[in-house]
Amino acid sequence: MPGEVAKQQEQAYKGLEKGGWPDLLAKPSVPSPPGTDTQLIDAQNDVEAVAAWLREYQDSPQTLKSYRREAERLLLWLSSHNTSLCDMNREMLRQYEAFLADPQPAEQWVGASKPRYHAQWRPFRGGLSPASRRQSLIILQGLFSWLVEVGWVRHNPFVLMRDKARRLNNQAQTIERYLERDLWAWFWQWLNAPVGHASERESYEQARRRFIFCFAYLLAPRISEMANARMGDFQESEGRWWWVVVGKGSKLARIPVPDDMLECVLEWREALGLSGLPSYHEPDPLIRALDKRRGISDNQLYRLIKGVFSEAADALEAQNGKPAYVSALRRATPHWLRHTAITHQAQSGVSLRYLAESARHSKLDTTSRYLHTEDNEWHQEQQRHRLKTAPKTPSDPL
Known part of the structure; x- marks a missing residue:
């Protein structure tokens, strides 16, 4: 130049x-x-x-x-x-x-x-x-x-x-950045452990953490979708609740809301001083700052989730948990929660068609990366190939 x-x-x-x-x-x-x-x-x-x-x-x-x-x-x-x-x-x-x-x-x-x-x-x-x-x-x-x-x-x-x-191929054959079921079970139990004599702020922060991880696990949102979510995005139609979201590529989607998520929404609204489930025209932020009014940015949410993962890793390490699980928590990012949610849905038997709809994938090939069924079957089949018990006496020469 x-x-x-x-x-x-x-x-x-x-x-x-x-x-x-x-x-x-x-x-x-x-x-x-x-x-x-x-x-x-x-x-x-x-x-x-x-x-x-x-x-x-x-x-x-x-x-x-x-x-x-x-x-x-x-x-x-x-x-x-x-x-x-x-x-x-x-x-x-x-x-x-x-x-x-x-x-x-x-x-x-x-x-x-x-x-x-x-x-x-x-x-x-x-x-x-x-x-x-x-x-x-x-x-x-x-x-x-x-x-x-x-x-x-x-x-x-x-x-x-x-x-x-x-x-330059970033499409792995299967998704590996997720929390295994046993690790997620421990993490959710740890997250919901009683705080003890907590101040009003500590109780609010604990409720917010529970809601964030409940939201991430049950509906598999992207971090920006969580940060931008509004109360009115939860809508009832013919007795069924849906989460309405504008996702990647500005695509509008409607995701079924499971009963556990509705319970989490009710608990979270109670922590905010609100009653009942959201109304259709309720534009206030879903996830809020400490003043219980303002929303939070996706960067703030990212750091909050990473901080919780770090605390959990320290707690599991103190309990002499599996080193691999401790390492997973230290490496985990908010997007791991989306991978975890979709993977666990697949393991629970949700069909590929509906799994792709909930994940909002444009191609079934993307969703199929979350299916570990063949891995399990392959592993079980491989057990047929093993070393037999050694004979007590040397075998005859060939």
């Missing part, structure tokens, strides 16, 4: 550090020539080109959030190397993949969670796991494919990646 353009690009990125990145809609005046002669987007630099790509996902807030995060990391890394998107080649992609595993220098790239405008904000909390690195590369592969189509870059470096289909 010519020195003049590199300097201009660096200035553009510095301008973003003052607050342009949170919505990626800033339009720095510093030009950055596209990689081809035919440009199909109105952009003057890499940031604006990426912003145009992200606007394609403005109707999917959670997708937009994760895509923006990965695009920002790449652009900041390119800026630190005085280069741009059109210069990205296979070797640079290899270097960036290694960087995702260990962002160095750590003081520049790694830090505690802070608001984007905070002086101590950093793009990473630490090096990414193999699964997270794979997801990052999948997102960036899509970005480069789009940039090629609109004429911003000449080539997609991911095309040269050997064994790309396997390396």
Whole structure:
């Protein structure tokens, strides 16, 4: 990249550090020539080109959030190397993949969670796991494919990646990030243990924790769906209760509410000072802050759930629980609850058709990853193949 353009690009990125990145809609005046002669987007630099790509996902807030995060990391890394998107080649992609595993220098790239405008904000909390690195590369592969189509870059470096289909395949054969039934049974019992002489705030927090995990386990919502849920989303029709949710891809869905969930809703409303089940026109937040009125963000909810998992791991470890179970609780994220809910529904005998409807999967192949029936049957069949009891006397020579 010519020195003049590199300097201009660096200035553009510095301008973003003052607050342009949170919505990626800033339009720095510093030009950055596209990689081809035919440009199909109105952009003057890499940031604006990426912003145009992200606007394609403005109707999917959670997708937009994760895509923006990965695009920002790449652009900041390119800026630190005085280069741009059109210069990205296979070797640079290899270097960036290694960087995702260990962002160095750590003081520049790694830090505690802070608001984007905070002086101590950093793009990473630490090096990414193999699964997270794979997801990052999948997102960036899509970005480069789009940039090629609109004429911003000449080539997609991911095309040269050997064994790309396997390396960038994030569809595991079965879901493994979930809590096994025995672990979930212990966790739910631990979560519902009497607190003792608790203050009013402690009692409220305990009730909120119980409701959050009840909601997550019985209806398998995504974290954003939980944070955005309203009381009026629980609706009665012909004597049956349904949870109405606008999910991934802005798709409207209606999920049957089991009786246990209705009991949890009643208990939670009692903790909020409300009586009975929700009315149809009740727009107040379902999950609320300590003032019992305001809602909470998906980030706050994420940290709350992670905190409970961490406490549970400490408690199970103190009880000399299985190390594998303790490890699972320490690694668990809020999305594990969705996996746990769907997996346990499958194990309870819910048919694949209705399981897919409740999970809101567009393809049955996605839902089938939660079915462990064949694994169980395979394991039982394999027991037929075993070492017999050794004979008491040596066998005759063959």
